[in-house]
Amino acid sequence: MGNSVGVVKTNYFSFGYHPEEMPLESGIRLGPITIAYETYGTLNPQKSNAILITHALSADAHAAGISAENGETGWWDNMIGPGKAIDTSRYFVICSNVLGGCKGSTGPSSLDIKTGKHYALTFPVITIADMVKAQKHLIEELGIKKLLCVMGGSMGGMQALQWAASFPEMACCVIPIATAVKHSPQQIAFNEVIRQAIMADYNWCGGNYYEGTPPHSGLALARMIGHITFMSEKSMEDKFSRRLKNPGYSFRFTPDFEVEGYLHYRGNNFVKRFDANSYLYITKAMDYFDLSEETHFPPPATGAKVRFLVISFKSDWLYPPHQSQTIVRLLKRKRYDVTYCELCSNYGHDAFLVDINQQAELISHFLSGEFAKCAS
């Protein structure tokens, strides 16, 4: 499995100072913008070995290694490191926290320099294209003209696809994992009940809770709903079945079953590390994402074409394989070079994070081939 990249520190890059605020898809201009990011490995002299990792809904820049700040292991540490699928002895790996997030990048919990107060809901609604545009500023700051690869799962996959749409000349290859070119009404529906769970919390106060008590119970409930969709019926059965927390039914409205206790545990832990307003902004960005009608996705396959490895998981019912097949279909219509793999896993949507053996092997070999092609 290779080794760890070791202890890592998060870096911060700021841009968009007045009058160079970044125009958003909504038409609003936002600035200054700070993007938190980490890097692992070394950029080669040709600057041809850079891989951008794009993260999912609630993750952050800390994708690999041990955080110098809090000792936590990165969220994709099983994939990134020396000798691992994303081999940091060969590649220079970048992961940045998304715009709108709450892990060091500018978002609703940030201070608005114009008012000295937290943005809260005065923060403009952002889109996946806005997240990617901010990432592009970072990549340019790092002196990289063309990325070897952009890859990510779930919302990370949306960003990867958006890179291919917005800046096709800036990536040799793209690996969208367990994702879609647009949310289905079912996916939108889940995000809407998740948002309502947050906004229904008495402590949410129209988003203005930064000086008071945050909407912990609403955010915990939102996350509990989300967790159900991340797992599969089978993985829940394997993990919990109908085991009880205590012998016998309580005949009360406290959690009786282990699965209930687990959801509460995950929900309550989540509120310690995430901002409720960021959850609103990021889920909205996912719902707005729609490359299916874009005349520029995929862009006309002229010049240096982006190559794709599209990965889905059979038991993923939140981003079911047919959504990945749609990505493949759109790409093949314009004669793109696409490899598609539907992997067997019982872990549902979580598979891209937790069931990585097949995925790691695929990505490792794909990257090797791409590196040979692109670096030359």
Added chain:
Amino acid sequence: MGNSVGVVKTNYFSFGYHPEEMPLESGIRLGPITIAYETYGTLNPQKSNAILITHALSADAHAAGISAENGETGWWDNMIGPGKAIDTSRYFVICSNVLGGCKGSTGPSSLDIKTGKHYALTFPVITIADMVKAQKHLIEELGIKKLLCVMGGSMGGMQALQWAASFPEMACCVIPIATAVKHSPQQIAFNEVIRQAIMADYNWCGGNYYEGTPPHSGLALARMIGHITFMSEKSMEDKFSRRLKNPGYSFRFTPDFEVEGYLHYRGNNFVKRFDANSYLYITKAMDYFDLSEETHFPPPATGAKVRFLVISFKSDWLYPPHQSQTIVRLLKRKRYDVTYCELCSNYGHDAFLVDINQQAELISHFLSGEFAKCAS
């Protein structure tokens, strides 16, 4: 499609007056108990043509015809009436509101005669077996020794199965539709987030809201979550796709998509007709239901055996077909006479209510055959 049973009135049957309170599965004794019920058609002199319809989570005794009280059409009116699948010109049809409900049967919103106040959370937690036991009192009150059939969908199917477990001598046949012998951890998980949505509402007040403002926003959110699980990915796509309520994205946290508006509409309508505490009690009863380990389900097939028609729907992911197949397997192990049909429908779990053509034909013929066998 046949005709309507016309204007109908709900009846009320009360029993369990002190000292004859009904013992519940929890060991607590409850009384008096009122059960709201409706009947359609005429009981024949042999009393051999009675069919008990058992309802799902949020339904009531008003299964067919036009309510004299509010003009509403019954929830299974497309199935019940003269010339329909459940033919009221041949059969005497009974539908009763479950114990723990809020549509005329005793539940948490009822007045406790001991205190003169609403039970609220002092109402004992009840089970599917308790619901069925109360129904048995009603059936006996109606002078019926043996039902021709007990049938229902979803939680109605659980009650039908429980009849076969608790009182196998009292039903010729049972038709469990879109149901299970036990909730999976995924089903429990959905019910738990639904309960949490209600209990997180500031107005819920530990269940003591009957003198104040009910937890409308929590109950609406609970129902919105439920609605997602009642539909299928395909039926949502067919009904809503990504159509917007208004042209263009709002870039605000109001519903942009029709599917969001629909969920809000259904949620807000639901709070007008249902009690939040009843939702807690009934979902808990469903989670507790587990006939898979019962040595008496199915009961040893001696004497007059109950015959079964088990129906599931391919696109139902809340009660997926493999759960119905488990029912069939348990029954066949004890050599019961079982017919199993997995019907094609895109409507998900809702199919048993809305996509009834194939289901109606199946049930109609099965009932005819059973009536010929049992009435003789």
